[in-house]
Amino acid sequence: MNVVFVEPAFPSNQRQFVRALAEIGATVIGVGERHVDELDDQLRGWMSHYHQVPTVIDVGVMTDTVRWIQDKVWVDRLESTIEAHTMAAAQVREACTIPGTSVRTAWLCRDKPSMKDALRAAGVPTAASMAAESAAEVHAFAESVGYPLILKPRSGAGALDTTRVDSAAELDAALGKFGAQSASSIAVEEFVEGHEGFYDTLSINGHAELDFVSHYFPNVLEAMRNRWISPQFVATNRVDSVEDYQQLREMGARVNEALGIGTSATHMEWFFGPKGLRFSEIGCRPPGVGAWDLYSAGNDLDIYREWASAVVNERITTRPSRRFATGIIALRPERDGQISGYSGVDDVQSRMGEWVLDAHLPSPGTPTQQVEAGYMANAYVRMRHPDYDVLRGMLDDVGRSVHVHAS
Known part of the structure; x- marks a missing residue:
């Protein structure tokens, strides 16, 4: 199968989609904004051809590029995994008669009022x-x-x-x-009061073949507005054993059907509070903030490879083990400026190191980023543990113990 993949080099985890496609035998044609000389040998090796364009969100430019590729080889799929690229990719698919997410679906997953109008009409509870x-x-x-x-x-x-x-x-x-x-x-x-989380799937022909549930602590809007908070999200390994998650799964299936989502990754946010379960919004693409890496680490699978198998073969090869809950905690500098050092790192490593997946601790002298830039903007620690509640406690402990100093 010949797959055109949009923007293989940025952000950095885009290369994992290219790798996975190549590993299962697809022929990958990359289209991106960087010059080919900026791509490393490994990434270039996973692709049969790379085509540079001025921008991947200009429908005219992308349509001309894909038609040029179609003059050379048959194109089976055109895939994009970044939110800002999804609409242009859908329009190019339509212009070039390539299967995949439709313009209607891409529009409904991008335009929030239209999305919610469609879901209310389908009986999905929304704000x-x-x-x-x-x-x-x-x-x-x-x-x-x-x-x-x-x-x-x-x-x-x-x-x-x-x-x-x-x-x-x-x-x-x-x-x-x-x-x-x-x-x-x-x-x-x-405004919907309640606890906030997300439900991520890898869907094939509209059915969620793989699914994962994560929880925000605290809710995103609060987390992104208060420097003193060390926010976290945690992917539970209790998806198959907690009855309440069946209601979430049923909502996800209704959303897929109403919006016409076929074979695609999805990222759906939700609230649960006094009014019950409420849909928030959905993207027809994978989640950001390294969530897929956490799912892979907690479930004994390579989710990028499962995505590639879904796209190319319309099947998955591995079921989630649910062996570990996994999570990330963001560590904010005490002020904006330049990172000057850390405290508490050695203590956390000595007490909980066996459960640490990785940590990102930018070197002293690195400029800080704004709190609003997200969970991976400055320092962070990612962990896993077989017990969800124990993991929650360990992440809280990291937030109390590790401090990022800035001057």
Whole structure:
């Protein structure tokens, strides 16, 4: 099978998709923005051809490139795994008659108000929401639904630029921020109280063949707004034994069907609180923040290879062992500037080292990144343990014990 893979070199884990495709026997044609000389020998070796383009999100450029490739070889699949690339990739598939995620599905998984309209019509419980193109529309929605509200870009990934407002004054300030960013339309939704997590699948023809459940501590919006918090997310190994997760699985299946998700990785966020289980949003692509690496480490499988097998052969080869719960804790510097050192690392290593998967501790002198940049922006530790509750406690211990100093 000949697979065109979009942007094989950046971010760094993109190479794992290329590796996995090559290992199961696919012929990989890479299309990306970097010059071929910037790719290392191993990455180049996994591809039969690499084609540089000015940008992978220009539909015209990508369509011309794929048609040029089609003049040389038959193209069976065109795959992208980055949120910002999914819509352009879907449009190119349609223009070049290549199977895969449709434009409709890509649109519904990118445009949050349209996504929720489609899911409400299918009976999936979601927060009240709308797409607003004026401040007056937002204020009218606020009067109808009440506060708190959540404002976010209509398309995108992660918590960046997602804002909670609790009053009319805060709403005006937030609208000013979006206006300064020249946002012509934003998503506005009811704030849903509850615990937040995500449900990730590898789906084949709409059915979740592999699935994983992770929990945020604390919820993302709080974590990305408070420097003193060392946030974490934990992938549970109790997916098959806790009855409540069956409700989540059923929701995921209904979402797949309503949005037309076929053979693809998915990343679905959810809340559970006083109103029960509520859908938040979904991406038709793998999760970020190294979540797939945690799933592989906890389940005795290579999820990248399973993804490649799903794309090429429409089957998986390994079931999750659920042997370990896995998690990551982000360690924030005490202030912005340059990292000057660490304390508590040796203590944690001596007490819990056997359960540490890896740690990222940037060298002194490294510039810090903003808290809003996410879980892997500065320092972090990743761990696993057979007992989910024990792992939670160990991650909390790391957050209390390890300190990132900056000057």
